[in-house]
Amino acid sequence: MDDLYREVIIEHYKNPGYRGKLDPHDISFADNNPLCGDHIQIDLRVGTDGVVTDARFDGHGCAISQASADLLIESIIGKPLEEIKKLNKESILELLGIELGPVRLKCALLSLKVLKAGVYGLGEASDELVE
């Protein structure tokens, strides 16, 4: 439990490497976690070969949601969209390196939900995307 606020998480929360917006971009999507009002927007640039060439996230929220967004963005640059579609809950928990209860899991998974909804070109980010 005390692990929840591991240094990596605090570090990515306070000094994110990939916070910002991309203009122009090929994909952009945003959503909220109504529970805590977390908000995440993700912008992607994608090459003709379907590989992510650059990515940024923006928004606000708790340390878990913002750190997991930063870690996620870091991990997808240079990856093909097809691979991103395969990311799930476990991928995020691996990035964070912590166990999470059901409430905070929602915070952690918001960025992945937003990312996948954008990649699939969906109108809405649903929970099924990250199961």
Place this chain on the structure above:
Amino acid sequence: MKLNVTEIRKDFPILERETRSGVRLTYLDSTATSQKPLSVIQAMDDFYRRSNANIHRGVHTLAEESTALYESARDRIAKFINAGSARQIIYTRNTTESINLVAYSWARANLKQGDLVILTEMEHHSNLVPWHMLQAERGIELDFITVTEDGVLDLEVYKSLLSRRPKLVSFTHMSNVLGTVNPAAEMIKLAHEVDAIVLVDGAQSVPHLKVDVQALDADFYAFSAHKMCGPTGIGALYGKIELLEAMPPFLGGGDMIKEVKLRSFRANTLPHKFEAGTPAIAEAIGFGAAVDYLTKIGMENISAHEHEITEYALERLEEIPGLKLFGPSADKKGGVAAFTLDGIHPHDVAQILDQDGIAIRAGHHCAQPLHEKFGIPATSRASFYMYNTKEEVDLLVNGIYKVKETFK
């Protein structure tokens, strides 16, 4: 009379528990729901062990007993808020359902397109959404008494809204975020001068202040048992007799009828007209035990104790660098302290405090528009009841310093 908090705490078995090994619970979330004294738990337990039967219409011993217990609780709840009669206390599931009852029954019979309903910017979602729904259905108009920077209602704005002749004014007696106690009696008087009906959301006031619905001259008054030492699943709506008599029924079914034909029905008398189907019987009995408990301790004593704790809490919290409090000073509010910490999300604050067994709430507390008004998505909220102590405030303050250390 000064409360003997040590004795009071013994009445609440849950306060003894640990949240993890060696960490005792510090419960600072009574605004969301209060803890329950043994007398309430026992009243419900006794009912199921001894008297359980469906109420009304039964002639056997248990049915008579359970009906008597159910109705006696109503009598005591009526006395607790000084209602003229028990017929004016309608059992509902909670404050939310009480407000919806007024919106469905009274408002749909009395409001038409263009009629103005006045609310405030500090309302809980339960006193906003029913009116949004009616607006979509009926085309009523909504306007809002603004909240000032220091977290009180702007009564000048209220007066100018009243000049537009609203049909209904509905506001919370006490804010669940800012803690602000609104001048309900004065606001009701002003509304009555322009013949508006007034609904008061008493979810936070009835548990913490002495409320006299007749002295206030409220037309409707809504509250929940679970925030005042009672169980979940039961609440009440108080209404003036002539309003309740004239209103159409809310839900249809058993118990709310006097007579049913294949193609028609006649509604029952008050309060049963609004209580369709088998109600929450054990919970009503628990509700009765809760008002007995509060009466025994004394509402004035509870308010005074909470005031002392709140004053101390605000003073201690104010000292913390980077901490911003919301709401008015202690003399204008109940036992609620909502705050933000620079650079740290309320969810993280609550999570780290939980490691020390300290239970506070983080989020928008079902008052999103109010948070938007202050330009923040969420706050952390500590709230106090009769069983809280200054030592617990100290634990909270130490915990917040720990949070700051984690994010240093």
